[in-house]
Amino acid sequence: MVHYRYEQGDLVTWQENFANLLCVEKKQNHFRFPPEIGDGIVYGCPLLKGISLLYINSTFHQPLLLDRVASEDAGIMLYFNQVTIEGEYRVTSGDQMVIDRNRKRETIFLGSSRFPWQLSYEPGTHLRAIAIRFSEKLVRTALHGDRLVKIESYIDRNLFNADKEQLTPELTKILNEIYQSDIESVFGQLVLQVRALLLIEKFLQNFFMQLFPSAGNIRINKQDMQRLAMVEKSLSDDNDGFPTIERLSKVAMMSSTKLKKRFKEVYGMKLYEYYNHNRLKKAKALLENGEASVKEAALQIGFANLSNFSKAFKKEFGVLPKQMKALDESYLAS
Numbered sequence: 194m195v196h197y198r199y200e201q202g203d204l205v206t207w208q209e210n211f212a213n214l215l216c217v218e219k220k221q222n223h224f225r226f227p228p229e230i231g232d233g234i235v236y237g238c239p240l241l242k243g244i245s246l247l248y249i250n251s252t253f254h255q256p257l258l259l260d261r262v263a264s265e266d267a268g269i270m271l272y273f274n275q276v277t278i279e280g281e282y283r284v285t286s287g288d289q290m291v292i293d294r295n296r297k298r299e300t301i302f303l304g305s306s307r308f309p310w311q312l313s314y315e316p317g318t319h320l321r322a323i324a325i326r327f328s329e330k331l332v333r334t335a336l337h338g339d340r341l342v343k344i345e346s347y348i349d350r351n352l353f354n355a356d357k358e359q360l361t362p363e364l365t366k367i368l369n370e371i372y373q374s375d376i377e378s379v380f381g382q383l384v385l386q387v388r389a390l391l392l393i394e395k396f397l398q399n400f401f402m403q404l405f406p407s408a409g410n411i412r413i414n415k416q417d418m419q420r421l422a423m424v425e426k427s428l429s430d431d432n433d434g435f436p437t438i439e440r441l442s443k444v445a446m447m448s449s450t451k452l453k454k455r456f457k458e459v460y461g462m463k464l465y466e467y468y469n470h471n472r473l474k475k476a477k478a479l480l481e482n483g484e485a486s487v488k489e490a491a492l493q494i495g496f497a498n499l500s501n502f503s504k505a506f507k508k509e510f511g512v513l514p515k516q517m518k519a520l521d522e523s524y525l526a527s
Contacts, residue, residue: 194255194258195215195256195257197214197257197259197260199211199259199261201264201270204237204247204324204325205239208236208237209237212224212235221377221382222236222237222382223236232251233251234249235248235249235251236385240389241390242331243330243331246324247326248322248376248385252317253314253315253318253320254317256314258312259312259313261312262309263307263309266328267305267306268306268326268327270303270306270324271303271327271396272301272302272324272325273324273392274298274302274320275297275299275368276299277296277319278293278295278296278297278318279316280294281315282294282313282318283313284310284352285311286308286310286311286351286352287308287309291352291356296482297478299365300359301358301360302354302358304351305348308351310352323392325392340401343404358396361399362466363460365470367392368392370388371389399459399460403418420444420446421445421456421459421460423444424444425456425460428464428468435465438452441464452464469509473509487502487503487514490502502514503515
């Protein structure tokens with residue numbers, strides 16, 4: 194087992210200490226896991242003043258335990274995690290615990306480095322993770338009054354927020370662009386840094402919009418947010434084709450113009466774009482889990498034309514449906 198015990202500081206230092214533990218050399222801001230430990234890459238760099246970035250894309254060959262001790266520096270950590278789980282995923286913090294035995298886990302977690310935790314990955318698990326750390330000094334400079342109080346109150350819930358924030362289609366697209374880049378090249382690292390800034394912008398925009406619905410120029414009250422959530426659920430759950438705009442407008446109790454505008458502001462995608470992404474994501478899960486052939490998956494999500502399905506699937510995920518099984522086995526391992 195690899196046991197990495199650390200106090201969370203900036204992520205560049207975290208990466209350097211991890212490389213020293215593994216006895217590997219860091220080159221051009223990245224290192225590769227030793228073959229006996231894993232197959233993949235770890236990249237770290239400063240992003241902006243007070244913000245550092247970490248990228249991990251690896252399959253583990255040994256158990257890995259990340260053992261974080263409490264830190265006096267109450268920096269904020271933002272994680273975008275996509276995990277293919279072998280066995281179980283387990284994280285504990287004090288008397289809080291999260292255990293997940295599902296094949297796939299895709300979440301966003303916003304927390305604080307002042308909380309200790311132990312996070313374990315079993316052999317065969319594949320982790321794709323983007324971690325971003327905001328220093329305590331930056332947080333207290335950028336946030337004031339009610340914003341700071343509400344953020345601190347949210348973060349104090351610690352692991353109770355572990356499954357609260359989910360990846361949106363817009364964020365998933367940005368992540369896919371990151372993982373399709375060659376992180377060992379200068380251009381690939383530039384793509385990562387630019388896309389990481391976009392991830393931060395998009396997530397915080399939606400996060401603060403929900404935390405403070407009337408903030409900024411976009412004013413969405415709690416009732417409208419609840420109705421938009423009903424529309425989103427309808428688009429995600431509807432297996433009978435794309436609902437009409439008229440039907441969705443009735444659900445939202447808004448005009449079609451207002452609905453289209455508000456939905457794009459909150460979810461980052463147009464109504465049909467969001468619906469199409471979700472049904473393609475369902476087909477992807479069917480193929481990954483071996484529950485359907487390409488033709489069966491296409492029919493289940495409403496594509497009668499196999500060619501159109503393949504084109505839409507490749508546009509969304511970068512691969513053809515028939516390549517999905519092979520891709521899942523390697524899970525984009527470097």
